Amino acid sequence: MEHLGKVFREFRTSRNYSLKEAAGESDIAVSRFFEILDNIHVTIENFMDKARDFHYHEHVAMMGQIVPLYYSNDIAGFQKLQREQLEKAKSSTNPLYFELNWILLQGLICQRDSSYHMEQDDLDKVADYLFKTEEWTMYELILFGNLYIFYDVDYVTRIGREVMEREGFYQEIGRHRKLVLILALNCYQHCLEHLSFENASYFETYTEKIIGKGIKLYERNIFHYLKGFSLYQKGQCKEGCKQMQEALRIFDLLGLPEQVAYYQEHYEKFVKD
DSSP, rough: OOOHHHHHHHHHHHHHHHHHHSSSSSSOOOGTTTTTGGTTTTHHHHHHHHHSSSSSHHHHHHHHHHHHHHHTOOOHHHHHHOOOOOHHHOSEEEEEEEHHHHHHHHHHHHOOOOSOOOOOHHHHHHHHHHHOOOOHHHHHHHHHHHGGGSSHHHHHHHHHHHHHHHHHHHHHHHHHHHHHHHHHHHHHHHHHHHOOHHHHHHHHHHHHHTTTTTTTTTHHHHHHHHHHHHHHHHHHHHHHHHHHHHHHHHHHHHHHHHHHHHHHHHHHHHHOO
16 A cells, blocks of 8 residues: 555645645545545556556557567567566566566567567466456556467467457547557468458458548558458458458558558468468
8 A cells, every 4th residue: 555655645746736635635535546546636456557567658669669679670689688577577566567578579579580489488477367357457458469369269269359358448438449459460370361251240340340530540450451451351352352452552542561561461461362
């Protein structure tokens, strides 16, 4: 409680509220602790992101380093980050967080260079962590969203459905909403690649439901490409190829060369002349 009180004090003072203004009294009972966050305009999720041991700023900072490494295929850069995570794990009271980061980085290395591989023990460690974590935050969404391709389609579908069925929770958290949509698109793609059309239909329907709620053209165009891919996988090859190529042109017009390269590679991998 002492740690939570410190975090609360930081939020309260940063917004120029006195304790009495925030709580209506000079002390805070545990039973009212989260209730009064509303008084200082702090969501429970934002509070817990800061208070939890898996510090929010850590994975945000790391993701900022990962993106340029991924698009430049900088394997040495990824491995440097991995060494840093192992060093942090040695001195941490919670080494699991840094071990999971190492696995995340290994997964990204494998995606960029097929000569590397994932160890099953590492994948099991991530799966075990995700299963035991009841309340997913931005970190868990990033972790699963970048490693899903290494799991079989049934597992991806089961985990993906659990996330989607808690839509009410995620809709209240702005920064999560986009990640959940991207995860739905990833699960949709994964199912299509493995010809699991019934499961793909679930994620297509979910995406259809939320895609119109202020979603930008980028996500819409990913969905447009994947719906074309769906047509192709179901035997409507001409129509599917036309739609996928159209999506590639839109990415080009949007000035997104990394996305053009990614989906062009995907197109060439799955489309047979």
